[in-house]
Amino acid sequence: MNIGQAAKQSGISAKMIRHYESIGLIHSSARTDAGYRTYSQNDLHTLRFIKRARSLGFSLESIGHLLSLWQNQERASADVKMLAQDHIQQLNTKIRELTEMRDVLLTLVEGCQGNHRPECPILHGLEAGPNCSAAS
Amino acid sequence: MNIGQAAKQSGISAKMIRHYESIGLIHSSARTDAGYRTYSQNDLHTLRFIKRARSLGFSLESIGHLLSLWQNQERASADVKMLAQDHIQQLNTKIRELTEMRDVLLTLVEGCQGNHRPECPILHGLEAGPNCSAAS
DNA sequence: CTTGAGCTTCCCACAGTGGCAAGCTTGATA
DNA sequence: TATCAAGCTTGCCACTGTGGGAAGCTCAAG
Secondary structure, three states: OOHHHHHHHHOOOHHHHHHHHHOOOOOOOEEOOOOOEEOOHHHHHHHHHHHHHHHOOOOHHHHHHHHHHHHOOOOOHHHHHHHHHHHHHHHHHHHHHHHHHHHHHHHHHHOOOOOOOOOOHHHHHHHHOOOOOOOO | OOHHHHHHHHOOOHHHHHHHHHOOOOOOOEEOOOOOEEOOHHHHHHHHHHHHHHHOOOOHHHHHHHHHHHHOOOOOHHHHHHHHHHHHHHHHHHHHHHHHHHHHHHHHHHHOOOOOOOOOHHHHHHHHOOOOOOOO
């Protein structure tokens, strides 16, 4: 199967497949005499694994670790679990940060008339600092 | 005040202040004869505005809009409000995505023994796709 | 006058993805 | 068989926002 087919079937763009190869995330695929990359079902399996890991927000670096654990029959599930928990932590941190931002913004927006006049608590908030008293 | 002072007092690194100037987010500051950038209280005010907008997650592009509204005495608060609401939307979308990722991962992690043995539901989940039945 | 801190510009890096261009291959059709 | 479109190749540039470093100038204090 050529790269276009592999892209369609894995959900990863051809561009990205080449990129993943270039950074060593996946092994260099086989090539035809003309130099076309060819992909086996096994390769496809790996690409799908990557696709799903990406969709859970793992970084390419973490995915590298996950792949090597996946392919290592002697792995300890504890190692995988640690990676996953670590990522959950990061997700929670990010979620918390974004939620705080949103809540501050919501407060500001609620106070804003949103009319034709220039008076605007949102701008005042940015000026004075919503977190001015609460440090930064 | 030199750029170093401005950086300390605004919380934006000197590096970034120069960058913001280079992309036109802020006006080019005054210079001494020797070519050193100098910043007034007014400039500092602007930098702090940017700092706070950044801390609420606004993109530099949006901050450009916010700045011009801020400096325009004839703005309509409705315009500011729209920008803010738009950003809240984006934050909510992101929060939702990350939360979904986290929840899927939590489910996988719960099923994993996390011991010395290779059997690992997390890897199975990545293989088969946690969202395999639920589309992607 | 020397020294060290601070400033200048310019280039490189990161993660992850997209786009474009020049040139070759492949397969089908006229 | 000649040709044409679609698909492949590599390579370079873009984005966002930030940091690092180098080479060289300036300023203030000793």
